[in-house]
Amino acid sequence: MTRAIACPACGEAEDIRGERDGDVIMLTCDACAHRWERDPRPTCPQCGGRDLVEAPKAVVQKVRGDQMSVVGYTKVQLCRVCDAPLIEQLARSNAALPPDAMPVVSRHSWGTATGRTPEDRRG
Ligand SMILES: [Zn+2]
Ligand SMILES: [Zn+2]
Numbered sequence: 001m002t003r004a005i006a007c008p009a010c011g012e013a014e015d016i017r018g019e020r021d022g023d024v025i026m027l028t029c030d031a032c033a034h035r036w037e038r039d040p041r042p043t044c045p046q047c048g049g050r051d052l053v054e055a056p057k058a059v060v061q062k063v064r065g066d067q068m069s070v071v072g073y074t075k076v077q078l079c080r081v082c083d084a085p086l087i088e089q090l091a092r093s094n095a096a097l098p099p100d101a102m103p104v105v106s107r108h109s110w111g112t113a114t115g116r117t118p119e120d121r122r123g
Contacts, residue, residue, distance in 0.1 A: 009034035044079035051080040055090055057097035070099075 006013040007029035015030035
């Protein structure tokens with residue numbers, strides 16, 4: 001669990017409840033009953049910045065033994081600050097992220113497809 005939501009009033013990080021309220025998410029701390037709004041837009045977990053770019057990323061699945069096959073694409077959020085080299089590389093190649101280039105934001109939506117970085121084994 002790397003969700004970095006903590007109560008701004010008491011610092012509690014586990015007893016937090018979230019309710020969607022229109023475009024915002026209302027968070028309630030069960031420890032001190034503090035309520036606050038959370039902007040649902042993604043933020044960079046490393047720098048907290050909002051300057052994120054959406055990038056396509058290949059989703060691979062194991063087919064027959066060690067054979068990996070691209071089964072589709074998913075979207076990941078890259079931080080313009082922390083992932084600047086990656087973004088630059090994408091802009092140059094105009095292609096999707098390879099499945100082994102782990103972006104800084106690891107959302108569980110694409111978690112089951114790869115699991116581990118596939119090493120290209122030869123021999
Ligand atoms: Zn609290
Ligand atoms: Zn960042």
